[in-house]
Amino acid sequence: MDAAETAQTLIELTRLEAQVAELKGRVAAHADDLRVGQEVGASSAASWLAHTTNTTRPAAAGTVKLGHALEAHPLTRDALAHGDVLLDQARVIVHAVDQLPGGLDAQRAEAHLLAEAQHHDAKALRVLGKRLFEVIAPDEADAREAAVLEAEENAAAKACHLSMYDDGHGKTRGRFTIPTIAGAHLRKILLAAITNTKDPAPRPTPERLGQALCDFIARYPKNKLPHTGGLPATLLVLIDEDSLQGRVEKAGVLDTGEKISPALARRLACEAEIIPLVLGGDSMPLDIGRGRRLHTKAQRYALLARDHGCRADGCDRTHSLHAHHKTRWADGGHTNVKDAVTLCHWHHQRAHDASYETTYLPNGDVTFHRRQ
Incomplete structure (x- = not known):
């Protein structure tokens, strides 16, 4: 042409x-x-x-x-x-x-x-x-x-909005909308954090504000964290003992599915409480049979470590997950990790909806089909 x-x-x-x-x-x-x-x-x-x-x-x-x-x-x-x-x-x-x-x-x-x-x-x-x-x-x-x-x-108070997504290259991007007074408060907090650095004349550049926000999130008081699914909203980092000790270099995995470098995982371990998690071993009470209906905190951690989010086919939710008995408790199901799967609130409802047929696939995924 x-x-x-x-x-x-x-x-x-x-x-x-x-x-x-x-x-x-x-x-x-x-x-x-x-x-x-x-x-x-x-x-x-x-x-x-x-x-x-x-x-x-x-x-x-x-x-x-x-x-x-x-x-x-x-x-x-x-x-x-x-x-x-x-x-x-x-x-x-x-x-x-x-x-x-x-x-x-x-x-x-x-x-x-x-x-x-x-x-x-x-x-x-x-x-x-x-x-x-x-x-x-x-x-x-x-x-x-x-x-x-x-x-x-x-x-303005009803217009709050926050969207975030991982770009697949080690960064999370997002946008938010908050009332002016909340924005002014946040900006004042971040500017104060910048001022407290060793730089005698810090400038509020986007990079400095971003770093201050990361520090603010990391230092949020642990005793004030909200709970969801029976667990505090604490980030779970999964890493092999050999990698933690520096004997091998193997990436760590977050319970939400993202991967981090072994160096970052080891750095986090220096500042955080370490919860040893041995799937299927004797170190944790992962199987309590019919002794209780609800899954324990240890079992929920194990499920998060194994499933990395809602296992419903096509669902990408990784937060506010429920521990679901594959065999219903009322039908003699056991409260353990093997007979459980993590589902989001929506798909947990579908699993208990008689109008849907629930299928558990060999790879751990769950599918739903409306009954005819």
């Missing part, structure tokens, strides 16, 4: 991406309405889509959410379906219109932003979306703005 053909092809491909995004969102919303994935125990159509297509859960949930949002905004849906606006522009338009209070001409506001989308990208549209009052209700603009600001302040 020559330069002109290449340029035109890129433009057409960009329009095609928008059209496919609209179609995908529409079908995903329909799948959510039909509760696709329920027959295999998926908690939602988005979870099923993520597992089946190897899509990240946030991306799959975003597709379903977009499909439902476009149902309420047919003008934007049609524009996206024809490739007249891009996906990020459509998201901005839908969000801006949804923020308008009742009683205003939302359709007129949507049409205005769609027209502006022909001349502005998503970033500029976001700014224009905050000034819709000046277009559709200019006489009320000031009063409306004051009301919006007050509503935002009142809702």
Whole structure:
């Protein structure tokens, strides 16, 4: 292709991406309405889509959410379906219109932003979306703005949000949203931590703030940790004795599945309580038969060390896990590690749901299928 053909092809491909995004969102919303994935125990159509297509859960949930949002905004849906606006522009338009209070001409506001989308990208549209009052209700603009600001302040405490993910290269990334007062408090704590370093004139660079946050997490009082699944929210590091003693170099494994270097594991061992864990050995009471129904703390640690998260096929949850008897206690099951498996709250409910058939696979995974 020559330069002109290449340029035109890129433009057409960009329009095609928008059209496919609209179609995908529409079908995903329909799948959510039909509760696709329920027959295999998926908690939602988005979870099923993520597992089946190897899509990240946030991306799959975003597709379903977009499909439902476009149902309420047919003008934007049609524009996206024809490739007249891009996906990020459509998201901005839908969000801006949804923020308008009742009683205003939302359709007129949507049409205005769609027209502006022909001349502005998503970033500029976001700014224009905050000034819709000046277009559709200019006489009320000031009063409306004051009301919006007050509503935002009142809702700040409910807007808390935190998302984190491991990038697979030794780093965890994330984003959070907290009220201004909480943000100011956190910043003051981190700045104080930086000031207490040996540097006579420390600068609050992003790197220093990140290091201060890590120190704050590591030094959180142990006696104030919340409990989940019968255990304190303590990070469990699994490492062979030979590696701990430095005789071999073998990576340590966290109970959440991530790996760390043996050097880091040994450094943590110098500062933390060491709990010896011998799976299947005599060092811990891992099998207490029918003596009690609930699993002991030692058994729960052993299960975390073995399973590294919920063992339901396709589930990636690694926190707030339950110890589940494969053979029900009421049916004569024993409280031990061999006859137990870790499941998240959702899949633990499925395991006790008579409408599902539960299958325990040889590799330790658990599958669920709705009974006919």
